[in-house]
Amino acid sequence: MCDTGHMHDHHHQCDQFGFLVDSPEVRRVIEAAQHQLTLTSDYAERIEALKTAFAQLLESDGWLPDNLARPDDTSRMGDGIGQYALYRAEDGSLCLFSLVIPAGAETPVHDHLAWGLVGVYRGEQSETVYRRLDDGSDPTRAQLEVAKRQSLTPGSCYALIPPTDDIHYVKTTSPTPSISIHLLANDTACVWRHKFDPDAGTVVPFRSGYANAPCEEAASA
Numbered sequence: 001m002c003d004t005g006h007m008h009d010h011h012h013q014c015d016q017f018g019f020l021v022d023s024p025e026v027r028r029v030i031e032a033a034q035h036q037l038t039l040t041s042d043y044a045e046r047i048e049a050l051k052t053a054f055a056q057l058l059e060s061d062g063w064l065p066d067n068l069a070r071p072d073d074t075s076r077m078g079d080g081i082g083q084y085a086l087y088r089a090e091d092g093s094l095c096l097f098s099l100v101i102p103a104g105a106e107t108p109v110h111d112h113l114a115w116g117l118v119g120v121y122r123g124e125q126s127e128t129v130y131r132r133l134d135d136g137s138d139p140t141r142a143q144l145e146v147a148k149r150q151s152l153t154p155g156s157c158y159a160l161i162p163p164t165d166d167i168h169y170v171k172t173t174s175p176t177p178s179i180s181i182h183l184l185a186n187d188t189a190c191v192w193r194h195k196f197d198p199d200a201g202t203v204v205p206f207r208s209g210y211a212n213a214p215c216e217e218a219a220s221a
């Protein structure tokens, strides 16, 4: 771990794994999530147990640096959407990231492939969740229908629990960029997941990447 020594051995990893943002609020959420990962509870129970620490992170000011709270012109998600790693477990079991969506912009329809907790920190968003009607046997096709839409204001949070509550898109509805904070049980931006076109019924592989940390193949040797 970057923050507990072995700086020479892991020099190159120190700015891409562990606590990229180190604050008591972030540590509290990550330590609670690490503890939940050691328990034999189901996803919904883990998420329920993490809600208090996560809500406190959303209510706290001053821990998110400005450079991880602004749109990203080089975004691989498009539309200037910035995805910034705040914590990454080296074993890929957990991550925390901020997602900055400019006013009026929206993410593609996408999945996450892990359980998680998402909350709005700044601005307002609407989330549209899809239900999948086909059996997923064709990797290039997906038949989706809207399952629900919800409006989210600062402090609002929702759970991602695959396979049913895992496919969605998010749009900023405030005149300022929205910032949401995501805690997920994988290294979300570096995992190959999926982007969907619900009208065309198509699926393509998708890896969003972090704006502030490389994925494994792109890491410096």
Ligand SMILES: [Fe+2]
Residues within 6 Å of the ligand: 110, 111, 112, 168
């Ligand atoms: Fe998402």
